Amino acid sequence: MDDSKIRELLHTLTLEHKDLDDALHLMKEKPFVDELQIKRIKKRKLKLKDEINLLESKLIPDIEA
Numbered sequence: 001m002d003d004s005k006i007r008e009l010l011h012t013l014t015l016e017h018k019d020l021d022d023a024l025h026l027m028k029e030k031p032f033v034d035e036l037q038i039k040r041i042k043k044r045k046l047k048l049k050d051e052i053n054l055l056e057s058k059l060i061p062d063i064e065a
Helices: 003-029 035-059
Strands: none
Touching: 003 035
């Protein structure tokens, strides 16, 4: 995968992560909270964060020794 595709995917995943974060904040403001839904969103956010970190590490150029 070339850098431009990695950056595009990184942008998409970052937006999804932020959207999930916003959804969590809105859900917590409601009087009735669906704990299962919150758990699922948090799990998805963690998975996205791992994918984002992996993609960011691929953008770092290798250093020759």
